[in-house]
Amino acid sequence: MLYLVIGAGLLALLVSLGRAGSWSRMKGEGWRVAFGAGAIAVFSAAAFLGIRGAWGTSLVLLVVGLGLATAARGQRARPQARAPQVVSGLTAREARDILGVSEGASPEQIQAAYGRLIRMAHPDKGGTAGLAAQLNAARDRLLKR
Structure with missing residues (x-):
């Protein structure tokens, strides 16, 4: 019975925070910590009840805990990939x-050097877009493309 009261109180808190727009008032990452701690507490209660044989309540608490854990993760702003800067005036x-x-390198030597370096510096192989752009610009400059 105590767990149902705790769960109802937690649900009421979440509803009131969502309705009042309090998410924006919670500064920084504090709400993530609070939700994470709440998820741990709910998972602990679910484990305790599961051991005691209250499977129905334990499953309900597991679902609530998963919801809290998902909310604790939140949506972080991912850094936007910047377009590589074209190296002009090289x-x-x-x-x-x-x-x-x-x-006095020949076009074949230039292309071979470019191919060897771009295989290591390509963004798909762990390199950066900026380095690949520099290699492309250098090849284009020497081959006058």
Whole structure:
């Protein structure tokens, strides 16, 4: 009976917070901590009741605990991927330094150096979009594309 009263009080608290728009008043990440602690308490009560044989109440508390745990995770703002900056004004010397080729390198040597470096620096292989953009700009500058 005590667990039902605690669950009803928790439900009333959540409804009142949602209705009053209090989510915005809770500063920082404090509400995540509160929901996480509430989820732990509800899971503990569900485990205790499950051990005692009250399976119905235990399942209800597990569902409530999952709801609290999900709410505690919340939606974090993910950083937006920025478009790689196109390197403009790249000199031939800078382009050769980026690709690691000599001054008299042939187009085949430039393309081979580019291929070797882009395989390591491609964003799909763990590299960054900025480094891949620099490699592309250096290749384009040396091959005059």
